[in-house]
Amino acid sequence: MTDLFANHHEGETIVKAQRIDAVVAGTFKATSNSFATEAIDQLDLDFAGIPGDYHAGPTRKSGGREPWYPRGTEMANERQLSILSPAELRVVARALDLPEIKPEWIGANLTIDGIDDLTLLPPRTCLFFEGGVTLRVDGDNGPCRASGRAIASYFEGRDDVEMDFVKAAQNKRGLVAWVEKPGTIKPGEKVQARIPAQRLNRV
Numbered sequence: 001m002t003d004l005f006a007n008h009h010e011g012e013t014i015v016k017a018q019r020i021d022a023v024v025a026g027t028f029k030a031t032s033n034s035f036a037t038e039a040i041d042q043l044d045l046d047f048a049g050i051p052g053d054y055h056a057g058p059t060r061k062s063g064g065r066e067p068w069y070p071r072g073t074e075m076a077n078e079r080q081l082s083i084l085s086p087a088e089l090r091v092v093a094r095a096l097d098l099p100e101i102k103p104e105w106i107g108a109n110l111t112i113d114g115i116d117d118l119t120l121l122p123p124r125t126c127l128f129f130e131g132g133v134t135l136r137v138d139g140d141n142g143p144c145r146a147s148g149r150a151i152a153s154y155f156e157g158r159d160d161v162e163m164d165f166v167k168a169a170q171n172k173r174g175l176v177a178w179v180e181k182p183g184t185i186k187p188g189e190k191v192q193a194r195i196p197a198q199r200l201n202r203v
Helices: 086-095 145-152 161-168
Strands: 011-013 018-029 043-045 060-061 074-076 081-086 109-114 126-131 136-140 176-182 183-185 188-196 198-201
Touching: 081 086, 081 136, 086 109, 086 161, 145 161
Parallel strands: 081 109
Antiparallel strands: 011 198, 018 109, 018 188, 043 183, 060 074, 081 176, 126 136, 126 188, 136 176
């Protein structure tokens, strides 16, 4: 039997838990049969996410991101909210030679300012909002052609964006999270990311 933890102290670094203060830049909701969202005054959350949102629900159907299940298998919904960084979107837009990428186009529910490399926040990070909400980060949201196609639809003659977005947005596509403590989130309120200690292997 393989010892998964053999020599686990060799060549590793422990990064202490840390906290980063930030602010909510925008709140959005998908109210149609599409992942695209529109800006709203606030997000009212329950344990299933955003009531009426495209991604709301305590469970969801598996898809291409879960090849270990037959497609359509009911599973826990760890993707209740999509969180993006305006700064990262600007970097992606420059890489694609576009004037802008609006967070609504690719399904943002929240945008957060003040955290460099938001997408690289590790799983289990908790986001504590001034109004009382807590979101738990499941992980990064891998860029896909569907999002690239949505962006391309706003720029005539730029069909190349559909594919190029996948590469340009690696590690910059934002996070998915689920509601640990419900309540209301409003633009302009403070939020603190509490990052757990990390064990990093040096290679």
